[in-house]
Amino acid sequence: MVFTSFNWPNGQILPTMSYLALLLAGIGLWIIYQVIYAIYNYFLSPLRQIPGPCLASVSWLPWYRYWFSGYMHRHVHQLHETYGPVVRIGPSEVSFISTAAWKDIYGLKRCRQIERDPKSFPSLTPHGARFDLLTYSPVDHAKYRKILNPCFSEKATKEYEPTIHGNVDGLVAKLLANVRRDSNDKSVRTNVTNWFQWLTFDMVTDVCWGRSFDCVANEKSHVCLALSMDLVSYSSFIVFVAWWRGLKDFLVELSGVEGLFVDLVRSQCEKHHLVAANNELTAEKTKASIYSNLRQAGDPLNLAELDGNLTAIVIAGSETTGFALTATSYYLAKNPDCFRKAAAEVRHAFFSPEEIKDDALRKLPYLKAAIDEALRMTPAEPNGLARKVVVDGGLDIAGQLIPKGTAIYVSQFAANRSAKYFHLPNDYHPERWLGAPKFKDDQLDAVQPFIMGVNVCIGRGLAWMEMRVTLAKLLWNFDWTVRDGDGDAFEQSKAWHVWTKSHVNLQLRERGMIYGEI
Known part of the structure; x- marks a missing residue:
């Protein structure tokens, strides 16, 4: 019998059959480990009492299958409808949907007992989220919140209002020109997904540095905006290799996102310095911005911290608000009665669009309810923000003992669409937020689009202003509807950390051209 052989580093020669024996032994040990792992998770784990699919309790394969499909949010929703308010999603991962879970997981009292799960978040901001609001360290997070909170206070947000109006007015002017140009072509549709992403990127960069990138004016995405949209699917793979830190960091570097956003942040800071210096010479007031507020506070962030925090603000501020505007405009188009009510409220409150101010918009209940209901139907973060x-x-979470090391979260899409908490959960009804008797048993506290506790969205006040002003000026100037099939892509959107940007094409016309005088 003839044997081939291998030369090992120490000079010894090992027959091929011995090599194969070692390989088979390794495979056998791996199989034995997996069997023991499965037996422990199913019969002995402290999570064994939590309901869920049998396979999910012993293997991560179902989790990865649904995560990569982009429909994890729908899968988890179905599991909660089957098993109840708490479900075991993986061997060491549990999803909740109850209002009690919101408080137990994200509340202030648990901020040092429950921390962000680094394996569930791709660190795509410069320096791997070590020097910004997305940091996994509670101490560092508290430090950055303290520094940045004044930049998002009610007073500061009010100072940004002229910036918001200027950008929205630019959008309205562009859309009016397009609508009038195409007024005789009934087949023309407006891709509001693109327009809202351009708008919100312009607004957030303008608020950050006092200078817009003119995406709306140019009808084109800035390179950083385009990249951040592509990272939706890319980030899903980053999560898959999160356990291998070296590979994860390499993939983030390979994407080029860090370098692009570092260049963006630093170039804009330099331009702000030049503008501010010129304004000092001419005695002009520098435009209110987050960066100007940081400078007035004595530049409390170093260069790396500026890179990370301003990048996080730009990505989060454009991504989530843009999608919320798309969702709200789509649901209003899909429900003409709701559109008429929202439009009537705005048009009767103001004689001209120039009169529209945020203080007055805060007093319009139906406008707020229309946005609230869109955020319920399609929360910006459809899957759970893992802790x-x-x-x-371990800890008691909503009546369940959860051991140390377990990933837990509230699945927002599943909670917001739960038949247990909402009447007609899959239908758009702003009236449920206005005390309508038909929805008197709805548990509105289950909806937390900006989450809560120490990690509550720092820019929620600014986001609300942007949404109110944008929708009010659009409702004052335009009618819109959606034709059969034009909303299919939106209804079937995939989602990972955020939603994919499925195009919503609306039939947009000047005020009165679709619904008549309201």
Whole structure:
């Protein structure tokens, strides 16, 4: 019998059959480990009492299957409808949908007992989220919140209002020109997904540095905006390799996102310095911005911290608000009665669009309800924002003992669409937020689009202003509807950390051209 052989580093020669034996032994040990792992998770794990699919309790394969499909949010929703308000999604991962879970997981009292799970978040901001609001360290997060909170206070947000109006007015002017140009062509549709992403990127960069990137004016995405949209699907793979830190960091570097956003942040800061210096010479007031507020506070962030925090603000501020505007405009188009009510409220409150101010918009209940209901139907973060229990002995979460090391979260899409908490959960009804008797048993506290606790969205006040002003001026100037089939892509959108940008094409016309005088 003839044997081939391998030369090992120490000079010894090992027959091929011995090599194969070692390989088979390794495979056998791996199989034995997996069997023991499965037996432990199913019969002995402290999570064994939590309901869920049998396979999900012993293997991560179902989790990865649904995550990569882009329909994890729908899968988890179905599991909650089957098993109840708490479901075991993986061997060491649990999803909740109850209002009690919101408080127990994200509330202030648990901020040192439950921390962000680094394996569930791709660190796509410069320096791997070590020097910004997205940091996994509670101490560092508290530090950055303290520094940035004044930039998002009610007073500061009010100073940004002229910036918001200027950008929205630019959008309205562009859309009016397009609508009038195409007034005789009934087949023309307006891709509001693109327009809202351009608008919100312009607004957030203008608020950050006092200078817009003119995406709306140019009808074109800035390179950083285009990249951040592509990272939706890319980030899903980053999560898959999160356990291998070196590979994860390499893939983030390979994407080029860090370098692009570092260049963006630093170039805009330099331009702000030049503008501010010129204004000092001419005695002009520098435009209110987040960066100007940081400078007035004594530049409390170093260069790396500026890179990370301003990048996080730009990505989050454009991505989530743009999608919320798309969703709200789509649901209003899909429900003409709701559109008429929202439009009537705005048009009767103001004689001209120039009169529209945010203080007055805050007093319009139906406008707020229309946005609230869109955020319920399609929350910006459809899957859970994972946290991990870090204390020995575990914690009681919504009546369940959760051991240390378990990833836990509230699945927003599943909670917001739960038949247990909402009447007609899959239908758009702003009236449920206005005390309508038909929806008197709805548990509105289950909806937390900006989450809560120490990690509550720092820019929620600014986001609300942007949404109110944008929708009010659009409702004052335009009618819109959606034709059969034009909303299919939106209804079937995939989602990972955020939604994919499925195009919503609306039939947009000047005020009165679709619904008559309202």
